[in-house]
Amino acid sequence: xxxxxxxxxxxxxxxxxxxxxxxxxxxxxxxxxxxxxxxxxxxxxxxxxxxxxxxxxxxxxxxxxxxxxxxxxxxxxxxxxxxxxxxxxxxxxxxxxxxxxxxxxxxxxxxxxxxxxxxxxxxxxxxxxxxxxxxxxxxxxxxxxxxxxxxxxxxxxxxxxxxxxxxxxxxxxxxxxxxxxxxxxxxxxxxxxxxxxxxxxxxxxxxxxxxxxxxxxxxxxxxxxxxxxxxxxxxxxxxxxxxxxxxxxxxxxxxxxxxxxxxxxxxxxxxxxxxxxxxxxxxxxxxxxxxxxxxx
Numbered sequence: 001x002x003x004x005x006x007x008x009x010x011x012x013x014x015x016x017x018x019x020x021x022x023x024x025x026x027x028x029x030x031x032x033x034x035x036x037x038x039x040x041x042x043x044x045x046x047x048x049x050x051x052x053x054x055x056x057x058x059x060x061x062x063x064x065x066x067x068x069x070x071x072x073x074x075x076x077x078x079x080x081x082x083x084x085x086x087x088x089x090x091x092x093x094x095x096x097x098x099x100x101x102x103x104x105x106x107x108x109x110x111x112x113x114x115x116x117x118x119x120x121x122x123x124x125x126x127x128x129x130x131x132x133x134x135x136x137x138x139x140x141x142x143x144x145x146x147x148x149x150x151x152x153x154x155x156x157x158x159x160x161x162x163x164x165x166x167x168x169x170x171x172x173x174x175x176x177x178x179x180x181x182x183x184x185x186x187x188x189x190x191x192x193x194x195x196x197x198x199x200x201x202x203x204x205x206x207x208x209x210x211x212x213x214x215x216x217x218x219x220x221x222x223x224x225x226x227x228x229x230x231x232x233x234x235x236x237x238x239x240x241x242x243x244x245x246x247x248x249x250x251x252x253x254x255x256x257x258x259x260x261x262x263x264x265x266x267x268x269x270x271x272x273x274x275x276x277x278x279x280x281x282x283x284x285x286x287x288x289x290x291x292x293x294x295x296x
Contacts, residue, residue, distance in 0.1 A: 004044070011040055014055050018062045024130045025066035027086030027115045029289075035065045056141065063131050064145050070123035083219035085210040085278045086115040088247045088266060090254075090291055110134075112248050113268040113276045116208065117168040121160050128153050129160035169270045171250060178269045179244070182251040185267070185274060189236045194229055201225040202273040207232075212282030228277065238262070241294060247278075256294045261286045 018039060022032035039062045051057045118126055124146040131137040139150040139157070146153055172178055181200055188196030207222040209231075222231050235255075239262070242255040247266035255263040264286060268276035280286065 007043065007048075010054060011043055011058070014058050017055070018058055021059055021062050021130070021135060022066055023087075024110060024115070024118070024134055025063065025126060026069060027119055029087045029089075031069060035062055035069060038065045056137070059131070059135065059137060060141055060145060063127055063137075063142070067123050067127050067145060070126065074123065081119060082221045083208060083210050084116075084119060085208055085280050086112065086119060087289060088112050088252075088264065088278075088280070089249075090252070090264065090289060091246050092292060110248065111168070111171055111250055111268060112266045112278050113171070114164065114168040115248075116276075116278065117164050120167075121163065124148070125156045125160040128156035129164065132157045133161060169268075169275060172269050172272065175249075175251070177272065178267070179251045181269050181272055181274060182244075182253065182267050185232075186242065186253065189232045190239075192233060192236070194233070197229040197232055198225055200272075200274055201228060202270070202275040205273075205275055205277065207277040207279070209279040209281065212280075212285050214282045214284055218281070235263070243292070243294065245292065254291055254294075259294050261291045261293065264289070264291055 015036060018036045019032050022035040023029065026032050026035065039058055042061055042065075043058065048054060048057065118130070121129065127146060128139075128142055131142050132139060139153045143150045143153045146156065148156070185197065185200050187193075188200070203225050204223070205225050205228050207220075207228045209218065209220050209222075211217070211219040220231075222228055238257060239255045240257050242253045245252050245254050245264075247264065250266060250268070252264065252266040254261050255265070260283070262283070263279055263281040266278045267274050268278075280289075
């Protein structure tokens with residue numbers, strides 16, 4: 001085995017970790033894959049014979065690539081950020097997947113609500129928070145990437161941390177109980193039960209519906225339990241069937257119209273109340289994300 005083959009083998013061993021970093025940085029599965037590929041190109045063109053910690057070196061390379069991608073995205077972004085829902089990791093309710101890399105990502109997945117909040121951070125803030133708080137990279141290593149001192153980088157992460165803690169509360173740990181709450185929501189929605197829906201919603205619940213470019217006019221951000229109830233009852237009139245799935249490890253559902261996936265819903269549940277609902281109903285994006293088809 002020559003030197004290049006050894007390098008490729010070493011890179012492959014870190015690939016899932018690098019994709020996890022890129023996914024949290026970008027909130028996009030396809031862009032995360034692009035960032036990892038760019039890291040491989042940089043590695044193959046670099047002399048790393050003096051690098052003692054290749055995993056750490058690759059992590060910072062991916063971080064730098066993602067930072068550039070975020071800055072480019074910010075300068076050309078056209079879609080309203082308030083409606084945007086990042087790419088979810090979707091699997092069947094039984095929790096199995098055939099893709100080992102996807103399984104590894106899901107094992108330590110972050111909630112979709114947290115990814116939504118990360119989208120509101122500036123590129124440098126997001127990098128500092130993700131690398132330090134999620135992957136234990138030191139501020140001394142992060143500082144050169146964002147062209148700041150370690151102390152200033154620490155402040156970036158601190159500001160990001162406060163925003164995350166205020167806007168993305170930790171969900172309930174009991175997956176079974178979370179599913180029961182979602183089931184109650186769906187039953188009340190299907191049955192037109194206004195009071196039943198209110199009973200499972202936090203008074204300050206936020207619903208974010210992302211129709212993408214295809215259905216941009218239908219995208220919306222709705223705050224407050226009563227307004228969300230009205231929207232849920234409206235959605236229910238068009239829903240013909242649905243199936244349970246897991247979205248980033250939390251309960252979700254896929255709704256179907258005429259046998260085709262029409263919407264992917266994920267729920268953030270705190271203290272047995274739904275505090276957030278994220279919906280993707282762009283048909284092209286649902287296909288690209290591999291949302292499961294209706295069975296039976």
